[in-house]
Amino acid sequence: MKKPCLILLIRSAGMNTNWTVVEVLRHARHDWMNKLQLIKGNLALNRPERAQQIIEEIVLEAQQESRLSNLKLTKFATLLLTFNWENHFFSIDYDIIDQSFLNELDDDALYDWFITFFRLLDEAVVPYQDHQLSITIKDSHESAKFFLDFGGILKNDQLVLEWLESQNRIIMEHWDKEQFAFHIHF
Amino acid sequence: MKKPCLILLIRSAGMNTNWTVVEVLRHARHDWMNKLQLIKGNLALNRPERAQQIIEEIVLEAQQESRLSNLKLTKFATLLLTFNWENHFFSIDYDIIDQSFLNELDDDALYDWFITFFRLLDEAVVPYQDHQLSITIKDSHESAKFFLDFGGILKNDQLVLEWLESQNRIIMEHWDKEQFAFHIHF
Numbered sequence: 001m002k003k004p005c006l007i008l009l010i011r012s013a014g015m016n017t018n019w020t021v022v023e024v025l026r027h028a029r030h031d032w033m034n035k036l037q038l039i040k041g042n043l044a045l046n047r048p049e050r051a052q053q054i055i056e057e058i059v060l061e062a063q064q065e066s067r068l069s070n071l072k073l074t075k076f077a078t079l080l081l082t083f084n085w086e087n088h089f090f091s092i093d094y095d096i097i098d099q100s101f102l103n104e105l106d107d108d109a110l111y112d113w114f115i116t117f118f119r120l121l122d123e124a125v126v127p128y129q130d131h132q133l134s135i136t137i138k139d140s141h142e143s144a145k146f147f148l149d150f151g152g153i154l155k156n157d158q159l160v161l162e163w164l165e166s167q168n169r170i171i172m173e174h175w176d177k178e179q180f181a182f183h184i185h186f
Numbered sequence: 187m188k189k190p191c192l193i194l195l196i197r198s199a200g201m202n203t204n205w206t207v208v209e210v211l212r213h214a215r216h217d218w219m220n221k222l223q224l225i226k227g228n229l230a231l232n233r234p235e236r237a238q239q240i241i242e243e244i245v246l247e248a249q250q251e252s253r254l255s256n257l258k259l260t261k262f263a264t265l266l267l268t269f270n271w272e273n274h275f276f277s278i279d280y281d282i283i284d285q286s287f288l289n290e291l292d293d294d295a296l297y298d299w300f301i302t303f304f305r306l307l308d309e310a311v312v313p314y315q316d317h318q319l320s321i322t323i324k325d326s327h328e329s330a331k332f333f334l335d336f337g338g339i340l341k342n343d344q345l346v347l348e349w350l351e352s353q354n355r356i357i358m359e360h361w362d363k364e365q366f367a368f369h370i371h372f
């Protein structure tokens with residue numbers, strides 16, 4: 001029973017693979033305007049130091065985005081770059097700490113694994129709550145290690161746990177309904 | 187002799203019509219980081235008022251971009267939004283003052299006219315100088331009026347002048363080798 005059910009669930013959440021330039025820029029502009037609003041608000045409140053801090057944070061975030069974009073992993077990078085613009089029940093953030101082994105990865109395999117996991121998680125979380133998935137990417141013993149840390153509430157934790165247990169190369173660090181973390185090597 | 191030569195020239199300047207999400211975001215990020223750098227620089231020099239002014243200018247620019255993106259003129263909007271990211275011998279800027287008649291325009295016709303003119307201008311200007319083409323769009327008597335104002339140096343002004351004279355719906359406002367301006371109705 002589990003398998004067909006899982007396939008059905010995974011198919012049900014669509015992801016946009018045909019972004020137009022106008023759409024991409026609309027989303028990017030919206031994000032940047034929100035950041036600018038933060039700087040503007042702090043300047044209006046006569047807090048230039050806080051505004052400067054915010055600028056530093058934005059620069060660091062842009063550097064992460066730039067690192068991700070410079071990898072030769074176009075499908076995977078596009079998935080992460082656009083994920084928060086789509087209708088999902090959780091948000092993602094990412095940190096790329098090392099990147100030497102990342103260019104040797106298989107873009108399609110990486111994309112397939114992540115999109116499947118994202119779709120599964122979309123089905124498994126309690127909708128319309130604040131859920132966050134943090135992805136940290138670093139090198140480890142001549143392979144790339146992805147550390148995934150979820151904070152939120154799962155309504156269907158068994159679905160996620162069983163799927164993760166069926167996957168190779170996973171080391172579970174912590175597991176409960178509101179927080180789980182694991183490593184996966186590629 | 188003129189016609190085949192013109193066609194050859196127009197064909198020689200390529201424009202990217204297949205932007206990837208990663209490429210679009212790389213360029214947009216680069217532009218935003220430059221703007222942020224201006225804010226940061228002024229804050230570092232203890233000029234919060236100037237930083238606030240710059241933010242206001244960025245907001246106005248983003249509003250123009252947003253107006254352009256909201257028109258149902260995807261090809262034309264994409265051409266203007268991405269033009270300065272490509273290798274051209276002049277830069278463009280645009281102002282959309284009214285937009286009621288713009289949605290009724292033929293996107294393909296508009297795109298074709300502008301891309302032809304842009305290619306022609308790329309061939310006609312002195313390379314590696316600072317040339318600017320400003321495009322102002324507004325309504326006028328139940329049609330859309332485009333005002334194009336060029337500042338720079340033409341090495342081949344006859345090419346441009348002859349082509350413009352061959353076009354319908356153009357009213358020349360000013361013409362010389364370093365500055366010309368005209369209206370075109372669509």
